[in-house]
Amino acid sequence: DTAVSQTPKYLVTQMGNDKSIKCEQNLGHDTMYWYKQDSKKFLKIMFSYNNKELIINETVPNRFSPKSPDKAHLNLHINSLELGDSAVYFCASSQGPAGAGEQYFGPGTRLTVT
């Protein structure tokens, strides 16, 4: 009965590879988000989706592409991985307009690029 789930929890890959992280929420929320937390624990928003439409794209390289097949899922695909992409990626969801309501975070995916 997990509210926001992400897979995989850990991802180790080499530079240049393409990888995806999946996120699912069973809360019936309208909005989903992707955040990046760097090695210094600093969080930044990457994307938010409201009813399958992109709301925020905060200067994220176009190697990152969010895909939302339906409002319960927001997957993150990353092309041509770089060392600087190593971080913890969090998915979150909320009800109502992006950023307005209480957000529920997933457990995170630790991505390590070697």
Place this chain on the structure above:
Amino acid sequence: KNQVEQSPQSLIILEGKNCTLQCNYTVSPFSNLRWYKQDTGRGPVSLTIMTFSENTKSNGRYTATLDADTKQSSLHITASQLSDSASYICVVSSGGSYIPTFGRGTSLIVHP
């Protein structure tokens, strides 16, 4: 430039004591201010959300205050417990799109 500054960077207290964490921001226009608790290796958990018109909000032993005039917020933890050991993050959102600006967090350690 929108910024959120938190202090102290880290804090160590004894179990049962109270503490107050600070958040100063220069975000404009202001939409809302959130406090999150993040345990090591876990995702952030929302503690409080405050809009411009709210100057205090409580969630159990956590009480957040907001002074929109001075652009300051505080998070007060009463009767601390070992489980309060975590990072506390202040986030201020701006504009109609609620674009968030994150603080770097305060790391709290509660000793028995």
